[in-house]
Amino acid sequence: AQSVSQHNHHVILSEAASLELGCNYSYGGTVNLFWYVQYPGQHLQLLLKYFSGDPLVKGIKGFEAEFIKSKFSFNLRKPSVQWSDTAEYFCAVTYGNNRLAFGKGNQVVVIP
Amino acid sequence: GAVVSQHPSWVICKSGTSVKIECRSLDFQATTMFWYRQFPKQSLMLMATSNEGSKATYEQGVEKDKFLINHASLTLSTLTVTSAHPEDSSFYICSARDSISEQYFGPGTRLTVT
Numbered sequence: 001a002q003s004v005s006q007h008n009h010h011v012i013l014s015e016a017a018s019l020e021l022g023c024n025y026s027y028g029g030t031v032n033l034f035w036y037v038q039y040p041g042q043h044l045q046l047l048l049k050y051f052s053g054d055p056l057v058k059g060i061k062g063f064e065a066e067f068i069k070s071k072f073s074f075n076l077r078k079p080s081v082q083w084s085d086t087a088e089y090f091c092a093v094t095y096g097n098n099r100l101a102f103g104k105g106n107q108v109v110v111i112p
Numbered sequence: 113g114a115v116v117s118q119h120p121s122w123v124i125c126k127s128g129t130s131v132k133i134e135c136r137s138l139d140f141q142a143t144t145m146f147w148y149r150q151f152p153k154q155s156l157m158l159m160a161t162s163n164e165g166s167k168a169t170y171e172q173g174v175e176k177d178k179f180l181i182n183h184a185s186l187t188l189s190t191l192t193v194t195s196a197h198p199e200d201s202s203f204y205i206c207s208a209r210d211s212i213s214e215q216y217f218g219p220g221t222r223l224t225v226t
Contacts, residue, residue: 036217043219044156044205090155100146100207100215102155 002027002095006103014111015083021076021106023091032094033074035065038105039087047089050074061085083112114140116208118218125196125225132192133221135206141186142208146215147179150203162189196225 003026013019025031035047048059055067065076074091091103115138125131135145143164148156160181161169168181178200180192189208193200201224207215 044207044217046214046216049214097161098144098209099158099161100156101158104155 002093002099002101004091004093004101004103006089006091006106009104009107011106011108012111013081013108016080017110019076019078019081019085019108021089021091021108023074023076023103025072025074025091025093025101027072027093027095029095032098033065033067034092034094034100035059035063035074035076036090036092036102037087038090044090047076081108081110083110086110114138114208114210114214114216116206116216116218118204118206118221120221121219122222123224125223127197127225128195130192130194131196131223132190133204133206133223135189135191135208135218137187137208137216140208140210140216142189142210143186144209145183145189146207146209147181147189147191148205148207150205150220152203156205159191193223196223198225201225 005024007022033050036044037047038044047063048057050057050067057065063078067074089106092100117136119134145162147159150156159174162181162183164183170176183189203220205220207217209215
């Protein structure tokens with residue numbers, strides 16, 4: 001089975017600070033990679049995804065992620081966060097018949 | 113974008129009763145739907161994969177007789193929690209996959225078993 005690791009479950013930072021959330025996965029085969037965001041009281045929304053091609057992926061709301069195959073990583077970044085970025089962020093990886101394995105999530109709190 | 117709905121959004125039931133949760137893809141056809149369970153402050157755990165017109169595939173450790181899944185049409189899958197117990201209380205989330213392998217998530221259903 002696939003496992004997905006996200007570190008630093010709780011992240012607190014000030015507006016305009018840069019954010020980087022790490023994601024590592026265990027599956028050695030071809031993978032599709034995703035970052036989802038869950039704003040308070042809302043459902044999961046797709047931030048960005050990587051299927052193939054350019055390993056630097058641009059998503060919505062200024063987020064980007066870089067796929068580094070040799071490191072089994074897909075880290076999420078945003079150069080300057082806003083208060084509205086307060087949310088929980090989940091990394092997910094497909095395995096076996098397009099099933100998704102999720103990391104435990106990062107709770108990000110942005111202080112105005 | 114693609115929209116997935118769930119009904120009900122929350123439900124309280126007594127121990128021993130059964131509860132049905134619906135998952136609908138509103139503006140696309142989904143040959144595959146997935147059911148997840150999310151415990152407080154934890155990640156989503158895949159329970160089962162539901163394919164239209166065939167039996168669901170359950171993940172290891174998920175009781176198929178307790179969590180009955182039916183995928184009768186390309187836009188509807190249902191999860192029935194049978195003989196619910198307090199330990200079944202959780203947040204249940206479905207997702208539906210479109211033709212390009214992206215999953216769209218429903219808003220979830222909060223189940224509380226008393």
